[in-house]
Amino acid sequence: MQHARWPVIHLLGAGSLGLVIAAGIHRVAPLHLIRRPGHWPAVLDLELVGDDSALTCRLPQSGADQLSEPVTHLILCTKSYDALAALDALGQRLDPGAKLLLMQNGMGSQARVLQRFPQARISAATTTEGAYRTAPHRVVHAARGITRIGALNQSDFDWVSLFRQAGYQTEPVDDIRWHLADKLRVNALINPLTAIHRCLNGELLDRPALRQALEQLGAEADTLLEAEGFRFPTTAARQAAAVARSTARNRSSMLQDVTAGRRIEAADITGYLLDIAQRRGLPAPCHQALYARLRQLDSARKPDQTGSG
Ligand SMILES: NC(=O)c1ccc[n+]([C@@H]2O[C@H](COP(=O)([O-])OP(=O)(O)OC[C@H]3O[C@@H](n4cnc5c(N)ncnc54)[C@H](OP(=O)(O)O)[C@@H]3O)[C@@H](O)[C@H]2O)c1
Structure with missing residues (x-):
């Protein structure tokens, strides 16, 4: 594991796409899943099914109300209609200057997040990775694709290198909108x-x-x-x-x-x-x-x- 370079990355939205991204990132950076408020087992034993292989990994997790450290680097993988409420639920645990990566399809949720969190450093992504869950702890990585990442405001965190190290084909783009x-x-x-x-x-x-x-x-x-x-x-x-x-x-x-x-x-x-x-x-x-x-x-x-x- 080569964790030295990266800060703790939180991932909120442990669904189909989020778990595929989490499985890659946890190999190269300290990663923590944020679940809905409540008590969760300390780790999720995830099964990731690929084309011709299946692997398991242990992902640390806790409810949004049980986090022990401030959230400074966050990947948001909820559906677009849940994005703002999920961030709001973090309350003061979300560092005001946090670096956020928004992975929602569509347009609108990104603008709402920008407006609500003006001090956050916000990037957005589009991806053609494909995933679906067959159980809460089992996700199928159905298609490998390209993830494009670009800043929505003064974002200065190198999400592209993190994603590349994690094994995802990733391109930086100037105009993510x-x-x-x-x-x-x-x-x-x-x-x-x-x-x-x-x-x-x-x-x-x-x-x-x-x-x-x-x-x-x-x-x-x-x-x-x-x-x-x-x-x-x-x-x-x-x-x-x-x-x-x-x-x-x-x-x-x-x-x-x-x-x-x-x-x-x-x-x-x-x-x-x-x-x-x-x-x-x-x-x-x-x-x-x-x-x-x-x-x-x-x-x-x-x-x-x-x-x-
Ligand atoms: N899946 C893909 O292949 C794919 C590909 C490209 C883009 N996308 C985009 O990526 C986004 C996520 O898609 P998805 O398919 O991964 O959706 P999903 O499977 O529904 O996952 C979303 C996850 O967010 C969680 N969530 C929602 N509100 C939360 C909160 N307040 N606190 C904690 N967790 C919360 C949900 O939890 P619950 O299970 O408890 O509701 C769910 O696990 C969408 O905008 C989608 O269009 C997906």
Whole structure:
């Protein structure tokens, strides 16, 4: 173990992605999982299942209310809708100048965290790593991908080197907001359509009505994101079609959440586009209709199914 260089890294959000990241980082840095308030066993015996191997590791953990040291370096891996509340729950245990790395999909939660914690040094990441949990202590690292990290304010901590040492292909980026928006425009097309129509990603290309919906949603997303100052080399529809083709047999994360009765992450994806539309007085009828359907799906969940996968 080569812990000398790194401070204690806390990770909040011990779910699918968080546990995969934790398993890598704990090999190179002192890592501590922050769980929901309460008493937890002192370690989580995690099983990490990869392509052709499985390994186990012992990750120190405690409830947010049981932490024995201030949190100075934190990776946040909750869903976007939980991000702010999870940080708030740390209270004074979160050092005011803490270095934070936000790993949420979508846009919106990052701005809320920046506003709430103005002294924190905040970076954000997008990642194409893929993971899902089959039990609270077992996570499948389903896809190896690229993680892009960039500062949202005056962040000065070298998250990129930490992630690289931990074994994740990682790139530093100058404009992380652009990368978040680039991912959002694909997610805003593929996720809601596959969740509502309960179909695989590839079916968006095979079924003419869905292909048409993809085009219409893409055109609206292009206009809205351009109004917000984002420029992309391809249209959203073309980019989403390429992703749908290369992941044709996959079930999107939103489809998986809907099927499992879990809350969906729509507010910071489709909701973000609708916020732009409202602020700028631009029409977005297709995304609006889609959002209404998503909210219906979300409110049809059974009240006890709020957990994660
Ligand atoms: N999974 C992937 O492959 C993947 C890939 C790229 C990006 N992402 C993004 O990464 C983020 C996390 O996704 P995920 O799939 O890892 O979600 P997840 O499996 O639902 O994990 C989120 C974890 O956060 C925990 N949490 C929420 N509020 C908390 C709090 N106040 N205190 C302590 N823990 C709290 C949840 O605990 P409970 O279990 O108790 O609710 C859950 O374990 C999302 O924005 C997602 O879009 C995920």
